[in-house]
Amino acid sequence: MSRRGAWVAAIALVAGCNDRPPEVVKPGAPTALVPSHGAVLEDTTPKQDVRLLPAEAYVRSYLQLFGGLAPVDVQARARGADGAQLFDTWDDYLSALGFPDYRNDLPRGTQTNAIMVATFERLGVALCDRALEHDWKAKPAPPVKERVIFAFDEPAAPASAAAFAARFDVLHKTFLGYPAELAPPDRVKNFFELYQGIAKRHAAPGVRSRFTADESGWAAVCYGLVRHPEFQFY
Amino acid sequence: MDDRQPRRTFLKVLSGAAVVAASPLRALSAMAAAAVPSDGEFFVFIHAAGGWDVTLWADPRNEKKGLVTPASTDNTDTAQVRRWQDAPLDGATRTFQPLRPARGNQVFGPGIGDLLDVADRITVVNGLSMNTVSHPDGTAFSATGRHLVGGRVPASSIDTMVANEFGREQTFPAVSVQYPSSFVGDDLDRRCVPLVVGNIGTISRTLARSSLYDSEDDREAVTALLSKEAKSLAARSEYPDVMQGMALQYDALRRMLGSKLQEVFSAEGLKKAHPEFKYAARFHGASCVNAAFALEAMKRNVVRCVSFACGGFDTHANNYRFQAQTQQEMFDMIAVLLRGLDETPHPTRAAAKLSEHTHILVVSDFCRTPQVNIGGGRDHYPNNSALVISPRFRGGLTFGKSDPEQLLPLKAKRFTDGERAIAPPDLLATFLAAFGVNARKYMRDGEPVPELLKS
Numbered sequence: 001m002s003r004r005g006a007w008v009a010a011i012a013l014v015a016g017c018n019d020r021p022p023e024v025v026k027p028g029a030p031t032a033l034v035p036s037h038g039a040v041l042e043d044t045t046p047k048q049d050v051r052l053l054p055a056e057a058y059v060r061s062y063l064q065l066f067g068g069l070a071p072v073d074v075q076a077r078a079r080g081a082d083g084a085q086l087f088d089t090w091d092d093y094l095s096a097l098g099f100p101d102y103r104n105d106l107p108r109g110t111q112t113n114a115i116m117v118a119t120f121e122r123l124g125v126a127l128c129d130r131a132l133e134h135d136w137k138a139k140p141a142p143p144v145k146e147r148v149i150f151a152f153d154e155p156a157a158p159a160s161a162a163a164f165a166a167r168f169d170v171l172h173k174t175f176l177g178y179p180a181e182l183a184p185p186d187r188v189k190n191f192f193e194l195y196q197g198i199a200k201r202h203a204a205p206g207v208r209s210r211f212t213a214d215e216s217g218w219a220a221v222c223y224g225l226v227r228h229p230e231f232q233f234y
Numbered sequence: 235m236d237d238r239q240p241r242r243t244f245l246k247v248l249s250g251a252a253v254v255a256a257s258p259l260r261a262l263s264a265m266a267a268a269a270v271p272s273d274g275e276f277f278v279f280i281h282a283a284g285g286w287d288v289t290l291w292a293d294p295r296n297e298k299k300g301l302v303t304p305a306s307t308d309n310t311d312t313a314q315v316r317r318w319q320d321a322p323l324d325g326a327t328r329t330f331q332p333l334r335p336a337r338g339n340q341v342f343g344p345g346i347g348d349l350l351d352v353a354d355r356i357t358v359v360n361g362l363s364m365n366t367v368s369h370p371d372g373t374a375f376s377a378t379g380r381h382l383v384g385g386r387v388p389a390s391s392i393d394t395m396v397a398n399e400f401g402r403e404q405t406f407p408a409v410s411v412q413y414p415s416s417f418v419g420d421d422l423d424r425r426c427v428p429l430v431v432g433n434i435g436t437i438s439r440t441l442a443r444s445s446l447y448d449s450e451d452d453r454e455a456v457t458a459l460l461s462k463e464a465k466s467l468a469a470r471s472e473y474p475d476v477m478q479g480m481a482l483q484y485d486a487l488r489r490m491l492g493s494k495l496q497e498v499f500s501a502e503g504l505k506k507a508h509p510e511f512k513y514a515a516r517f518h519g520a521s522c523v524n525a526a527f528a529l530e531a532m533k534r535n536v537v538r539c540v541s542f543a544c545g546g547f548d549t550h551a552n553n554y555r556f557q558a559q560t561q562q563e564m565f566d567m568i569a570v571l572l573r574g575l576d577e578t579p580h581p582t583r584a585a586a587k588l589s590e591h592t593h594i595l596v597v598s599d600f601c602r603t604p605q606v607n608i609g610g611g612r613d614h615y616p617n618n619s620a621l622v623i624s625p626r627f628r629g630g631l632t633f634g635k636s637d638p639e640q641l642l643p644l645k646a647k648r649f650t651d652g653e654r655a656i657a658p659p660d661l662l663a664t665f666l667a668a669f670g671v672n673a674r675k676y677m678r679d680g681e682p683v684p685e686l687l688k689s
Contacts, residue, residue: 049473085444092439095432101412106430107387111417112479113427114406114486118440121453121487129447184466194459198452210447219448224456229464229480 050233052110055098058232065174065226066127067134067148078126084210086126093119112232120227128222132215149174149222157214158199164192168221175225195221274582275591275669276532277396278525278571279541281377281413282564282598284369284548285614287345287557289604291565292619293360293636294343296321296329300639302604304329305343309606311555315562317344338630345561348569355572357627357686359620361634361643363655364600367614369548372599376618377414379659379677387416392595392662393541395676397426399669401538405489406531409437411524413541419676424479425486428541433520434527438500441490450491457484493536504530510570517546517556518563525571532588535581547598554611557602568594572623593624595665597658604641617643620661626668628688649681656683 063074071090078087095101096119098109109116128149135147136154144151152170155163165180165188172180172187180188199217202209209216225231287305289295295304303309307328312318323329333342335353342350349356366372371382377391390398393408394417401407408415408428415428431437443453461484468477497503504526505513511522524542531537544567546560575589583591597620602612617636623629634646634656643655659680663673667682 046472049471049476051476084446085442086447088439092432092436095412095430096436096440098430101432106412106414107416109430111424111427112483113429114425114483114490115429115431115437115440117480117483117487118490121457122440122443125443125448125453184463184470186466187463190459190462194455197455198448201449201451207449209449216448216452220452220456224459227456227460229460229467229477233476 052098052112053232053234055108059097061231062123062127062226065149066131074127077130078123080130086129087123093123120232121223124223124226128219128226131222132211132219136215150218154214154218157212158196158217159214161192164195168192171222171225176228176230191221191224194224273400274580275400275593276537276588277393277539278528278592278594279377279393279413279539280564280568280594280596281373281541281543282547282596283373283412283543283545285372285599285602286547286561287549287554287602287612288360288617288619289641290343290345290558291561292342292358292621292632293641294330294332294341295604295641296323296332298324300604302639302641303606305558309554309610310558312558315344315558317346317350317562318558319344335630338632340630340632345558345565347562347565349565352569352572353630355623355629357622357624357629358632359622359634359656359661359686360632361636361646361655362618362620362661363643363657364616364618365657367600367616369599372618373414374416376597376599376658378416379662379680387414388418389416389678390418390422390676391416391428392665393428393539394422394426395666395671396669397428397539398422399671401426404538405486405493405536406538408539408541409527409531409537411542413543415541420475423482424475425482427479427483433501434499434504434523435501438496438503441496441499443491453491454488457488460484495534495536498530498534499527508574510574511567512563512570515563515567517560518544518567521564522567525567529571529574529578532592533578533581549602550607550611550613551609552611554606568596568623590625593626593665593668594622596621601641615641617641618658622665622686624668626688627686631686633683633686647683647685
């Protein structure tokens with residue numbers, strides 16, 4: 001093909017394109033008529049079971065809650081100097097609490113077991129009993145804002161359901177981080193029954209304790225919450 | 235009707251049967267079906283932490299051959315090793331005389347200590363193929379039959395498996411003192427999570443309670459409430475397993491505290507109750523408390539499985555001089571435990587001795603190199619041996635072997651996947667099969683070795 005022929009063909013091709021009629025887009029159906037696919041909700045259900053907090057996290061929580069002391073000071077406070085044998089040393093419980101043991105290449109505990117649960121009890125009882133001594137039995141008693149755990153006035157014994165609920169809510173927020181009214185419905189009632197039962201038992205003649213009946217009830221509520229499964233899991 | 239159909243069906247059945255016949259599952263289920271009832275059995279698992287030198291006990295070497303430099307008066311403190319009898323090696327350097335029990339095919343080195351006296355009850359597995367020289371990996375492989383996966387233990391350890399089968403109702407299903415216990419799997423009972431403690435004294439201290447402030451009844455009421463709370467949370471949960479497990483563990487705590495065993499299980503209480511153990515021993519005095527605990531807890535029928543570690547075997551340097559003594563002390567302790575089991579009646583079976591229903595498995599991370607390094611010690615080596623003392627295993631037997639010049643595992647038998655050396659999964663599968671447990675319930679690998687079991 002000659003050069004002229006090529007030019008003619010190219011011009012014809014361009015002209016042919018330009019001659020194409022404008023594309024007409026017909027309007028579609030109004031969007032209101034397009035069938036809806038429905039609302040897609042976000043699935044927020046948990047995809048796995050709750051897990052045990054690392055030992056460092058919950059022991060740090062203990063330290064923070066019970067006065068923000070160093071571990072050795074908490075140990076000293078829990079042991080006390082009164083021969084009560086409420087606690088021993090942290091070293092005695094490290095493996096039982098789930099800490100890893102790098103001396104023996106043993107990994108951290110990631111599941112609770114009955115000995116760990118027993119250790120939570122041993123530790124929780126010691127911390128709560130000492131906290132109650134500090135908050136309510138010290139002479140003179142510290143002002144409410146300086147109290148470690150029991151940051152409310154001791155109600156007239158025995159506490160009524162309403163007086164208990166208000167104070168229990170303080171403890172519930174302290175240990176479990178949310179108001180008691182958001183907990184499963186029977187929780188306040190169950191803990192009130194626990195408080196009443198223990199206070200009644202300690203009020204009986206012949207029961208010896210360093211706490212009054214009412215104080216015993218509140219101490220039990222405290223270590224019920226610090227040992228609560230919601231405290232150890234996330 | 236197609237007249238070839240019966241032939242096709244026959245071929246299908248035949249090929250299916252061939253697949254099943256070739257599967258280790260067949261062997262497992264057949265052995266499981268043939269097993270005898272296993273309630274009332276007790277288990278002790280011991281981990282020789284650090285990697286033991288098998289040439290001093292299970293796989294003795296007393297001549298220079300290939301890579302092997304045997305233990306000798308040059309590298310071993312022989313004065314305290316009772317079973318060491320000099321044999322010529324090289325000029326003034328002496329090595330040891332191998333020990334051959336009167337019966338069986340076994341040969342031991344001097345580290346075996348007093349266990350030599352009960353050699354007819356011992357089953358030794360040599361040439362265990364470890365495929366690792368890493369402590370954490372070898373430890374996990376020995377206890378679970380699986381290598382680590384990204385640093386994690388991917389399977390349950392043998393004590394968890396056994397506790398899950400036979401220990402759910404015991405006060406202490408599995409007590410683990412520095413043993414590489416692991417609890418992995420969705421279908422396990424959470425009561426059987428091994429009770430991991432740093433030392434036995436922790437159990438006593440953990441269960442001790444002061445009565446100056448609150449009473450046993452108070453604590454019991456709180457625990458009962460928490461059990462109820464855990465059940466309530468489980469009922470409201472999409473995934474209730476953990477909370478249900480907590481409820482079971484609260485109940486187990488109530489049983490433990492109700493058993494009044496705090497004093498019995500204190501270190502001092504155990505030493506008093508079992509003075510026969512050598513608590514002042516140089517290397518394993520502390521382990522003797524664990525052995526005493528095992529004996530006392532089994533006698534009282536409150537435990538199903540006790541597992542603990544004996545350390546001191548990682549002798550890379552001049553501390554290799556004490557490897558034989560370290561072994562001797564551990565095996566002496568096991569011999570004392572065995573005598574104690576012989577003298578103790580079974581808690582639930584009339585006229586039976588505890589030793590007739592107690593099963594002991596001793597393993598290590600791996601073994602040590604056949605050659606001595608420039609520091610005078612031995613390093614890590616991917617071979618191993620294991621020891622079983624069980625009425626269900628054939629006593630007086632050594633199974634498996636290693637290379638005479640390199641101490642590497644040799645083929646032990648024809649498994650369903652071919653001829654190969656025995657490995658920890660096979661040993662663990664055999665241990666489970668001895669009690670009628672299908673190992674596939676817990677283990678990915680491993681094939682029972684019927685040769686190890688009494689028929």
